[in-house]
Amino acid sequence: MTKTLAPIRLAxxxxxxxxxxxxxxxxGMTPLSAFERYYGEDIAQAFTGSNHQVGGFIEGARRHGATLLHTFLGQATPSGTIEGAAYADMKQAILDGIRQALPLDGILLxxxxAGVADDVEDIEGDLVAAVRALVGPAMPIAxxxxxxxxxxxxxxxxxxxxxxxxxxxxxxxxxxxIESVDLLLRMIRGSLKPVTYVRRLPMLPYIVTTNTGFVPADVNEVCRKLGQQGGVIDCSWFHGFPYADIAAPCPAVICTTDGDLALAKRCADEAAAWIWRHREDFRPGFPAPAAGVAQAMAADTGxxxxxxxxxxxxxxxxGDGTHLLRALLEARPASGTCCFASINDIAVVRQAVHAGVGNTIRVSLGGKMGRFQGEPIVADAYVKAITDGRFTNRAGSMFEGVHFDLGAMCRLVIQGVDVIVASRAEQIYDAEPFLLHGIDAARYKIIALKGANHFRAGFRTLAAKIITVDSEGLSTAAITSFPRERLAAKVWPLDDGAILGE
Ligand SMILES: [Zn+2]
Structure with a gap:
C-alpha cells in the first residue's frame, strides 16, 4: 500500500x-569544453517548457505527479569525434547521479x-549498457x-x-x-510489457526532411498506419546519420508492441521493405550555389x-564554408536585398570588435577549416553591429524556447550584402539571429543560411520559396563522396549488390 502511494521516482x-x-x-576532436553541461537541478532550470526531450520528461512527470531525479545532461552542437576522456567524464556523471538517486522506479534518457568517441564507436550503446548493468535487469529504462x-x-x-x-x-x-514518461509509468504499474524489433536497412540515404512532398513523409505515413494496429505501441524509423565512418551509419525501423514480438517483427519488416523499394527517391539532385542564387534572383516573389x-x-x-556566400557576392544583388547567416570565423568577429561599429575593415572571411570549405572571402566589410550572440528560438521553430549563446557575433555589410559572422558554428533555425543584429529578414529578397532542414520549421511562414544548394563540403548530399573504412556490409548506393535480406 505504501509503495503505491509513494511518488514514482525517475532518474x-x-x-x-x-x-x-x-x-x-x-x-579537431570535440573536447569536454564544447559541451553545455548541466548537473542536477540545473537541468530542470534549463529545460522546463522547452521543446526538447528533457522538456518532455519534465512535462510528463508533472502531469503524472512523478518525481524526477536529475543527474547529468551534456549536449553540444554536432562536430567531430568526441575525445575519449570527455565521453568517459560525462558517462561517469550520469552513472554517479543514478547511483545517488537510488532507489528508483525507472530511468529516462x-x-x-549518432555519437562517436575516439575509443567508443557507439556511445549510446555503451552508455545504456552501463546504465543497465548498474540498475539491473528489472528497472524500466526509456x-x-x-x-x-x-x-x-x-x-x-x-x-x-x-x-x-x-x-x-x-x-x-x-x-x-511526454510519451516516454506515459509508457514508462505504464510499465512501472505493470500494464505494459514492451518488446521491440529492429530492422536495419543496408543503405546510405542523404538526410531529408519529413515535410509533405518529401519521401520521409510517406515513410512516416506507412509507420503511422502500422502503429494503429492493436498491440502496437510505436512504429518509428531512424533515418541514420551518414556522415560517420562507422560499421552501419544506416536507417533502421523499430517497432514496439505490448508483448508480441512476432507483430513487432511484421511491422518493422513491412516498413523496411517499403523504404527499400523506394530507395531511389533518396538520391539527391540539388543545384550548385551559383545556379541556386541565379534562380532566386530571377524569382518575382520573396x-x-x-x-x-x-x-x-x-x-x-x-560552418566557415564560403561557397554560397561567394556565389551571392558574385551575383551582385542590389544593396540591402540579401542577408546571410552565419559564417563561423572568430578571428573576423574579434577584428570587428576591435575596429568597432561604424568602421570598415579588410577581412579574409571563412574558408579556413579544411579543403572543402572554399577559399576565404577577401573584401572590405563595414561593421554594422556587434552583439553577444544570445537569443531564444521563437514559437514554432525547432527547439522552441531553447536559449542559444553563440559568443560574440557581428553584422558586416560586404558589397551591400548583410553577413552575420559568429564565434562558433551553429545552423540557423529561425530569423532570431538576424533580428538580434537589427535585420528584419522578411524585408529581404534573399535570405541565405547554413542548414539542411531544421530551418524549415522556423521559416515556414516567412519563405515564399526554399532553394537548397549543394557543393563540396562535410555535409554534402553527395554521400557517396565520403571514404568508408569501417562499413560492415554492402550498402546502397555505394554497392548495387546490397540486399535487404530476410
Ligand atoms: Zn537530427
Missing part, C-alpha cells in the same frame, strides 16, 4: 551529440544516437532519440523503450518525451530562402 540523464567523424580532421541516430543492437538491448522523434525538423521532441546544405553545422561541419 533523468543524457548525452546528446551528433558526430561527424569526417570533421575531426579539419576542426535523452540521447542522440530512451528518446534524435531520428538521425544510428541504431545498434547494444542500444536496443539495454532499453525497454526506444523512441526516436518522428519529425524533421525535430519539432516533436517534447511530445516524444523572400527566397537559400540553404547551404553542404556546410550544415547541424551536421557537424565547421
Amino acid at each position: 533523468v540523464g543524457g548525452i546528446i551529440h551528433e558526430t561527424n567523424t569526417y570533421a575531426a580532421e579539419f576542426a 535523452a540521447l542522440h544516437g 530512451a528518446v532519440y534524435d531520428l538521425h541516430g544510428n541504431m545498434t543492437e547494444q542500444m536496443q538491448q539495454a532499453c525497454d523503450l526506444t523512441l526516436p522523434c518522428k519529425l524533421y525538423p525535430h519539432t516533436d521532441f517534447q511530445e516524444r518525451g 523572400p527566397i530562402v537559400i540553404n547551404e546544405y553542404a556546410d550544415n553545422p547541424g551536421g557537424g561541419t565547421p
Whole structure:
C-alpha cells in the first residue's frame, strides 16, 4: 500500500551529440569544453517548457505527479569525434547521479544516437549498457532519440523503450518525451510489457526532411498506419546519420508492441521493405550555389530562402564554408536585398570588435577549416553591429524556447550584402539571429543560411520559396563522396549488390 502511494521516482540523464567523424580532421576532436553541461537541478532550470526531450520528461512527470531525479545532461552542437576522456567524464556523471538517486522506479534518457568517441564507436550503446548493468535487469529504462541516430543492437538491448522523434525538423521532441514518461509509468504499474524489433536497412540515404512532398513523409505515413494496429505501441524509423565512418551509419525501423514480438517483427519488416523499394527517391539532385542564387534572383516573389546544405553545422561541419556566400557576392544583388547567416570565423568577429561599429575593415572571411570549405572571402566589410550572440528560438521553430549563446557575433555589410559572422558554428533555425543584429529578414529578397532542414520549421511562414544548394563540403548530399573504412556490409548506393535480406 505504501509503495503505491509513494511518488514514482525517475532518474533523468543524457548525452546528446551528433558526430561527424569526417570533421575531426579539419576542426579537431570535440573536447569536454564544447559541451553545455548541466548537473542536477540545473537541468530542470534549463529545460522546463522547452521543446526538447528533457522538456518532455519534465512535462510528463508533472502531469503524472512523478518525481524526477536529475543527474547529468551534456549536449553540444554536432562536430567531430568526441575525445575519449570527455565521453568517459560525462558517462561517469550520469552513472554517479543514478547511483545517488537510488532507489528508483525507472530511468529516462535523452540521447542522440549518432555519437562517436575516439575509443567508443557507439556511445549510446555503451552508455545504456552501463546504465543497465548498474540498475539491473528489472528497472524500466526509456530512451528518446534524435531520428538521425544510428541504431545498434547494444542500444536496443539495454532499453525497454526506444523512441526516436518522428519529425524533421525535430519539432516533436517534447511530445516524444511526454510519451516516454506515459509508457514508462505504464510499465512501472505493470500494464505494459514492451518488446521491440529492429530492422536495419543496408543503405546510405542523404538526410531529408519529413515535410509533405518529401519521401520521409510517406515513410512516416506507412509507420503511422502500422502503429494503429492493436498491440502496437510505436512504429518509428531512424533515418541514420551518414556522415560517420562507422560499421552501419544506416536507417533502421523499430517497432514496439505490448508483448508480441512476432507483430513487432511484421511491422518493422513491412516498413523496411517499403523504404527499400523506394530507395531511389533518396538520391539527391540539388543545384550548385551559383545556379541556386541565379534562380532566386530571377524569382518575382520573396523572400527566397537559400540553404547551404553542404556546410550544415547541424551536421557537424565547421560552418566557415564560403561557397554560397561567394556565389551571392558574385551575383551582385542590389544593396540591402540579401542577408546571410552565419559564417563561423572568430578571428573576423574579434577584428570587428576591435575596429568597432561604424568602421570598415579588410577581412579574409571563412574558408579556413579544411579543403572543402572554399577559399576565404577577401573584401572590405563595414561593421554594422556587434552583439553577444544570445537569443531564444521563437514559437514554432525547432527547439522552441531553447536559449542559444553563440559568443560574440557581428553584422558586416560586404558589397551591400548583410553577413552575420559568429564565434562558433551553429545552423540557423529561425530569423532570431538576424533580428538580434537589427535585420528584419522578411524585408529581404534573399535570405541565405547554413542548414539542411531544421530551418524549415522556423521559416515556414516567412519563405515564399526554399532553394537548397549543394557543393563540396562535410555535409554534402553527395554521400557517396565520403571514404568508408569501417562499413560492415554492402550498402546502397555505394554497392548495387546490397540486399535487404530476410
Ligand atoms: Zn537530427
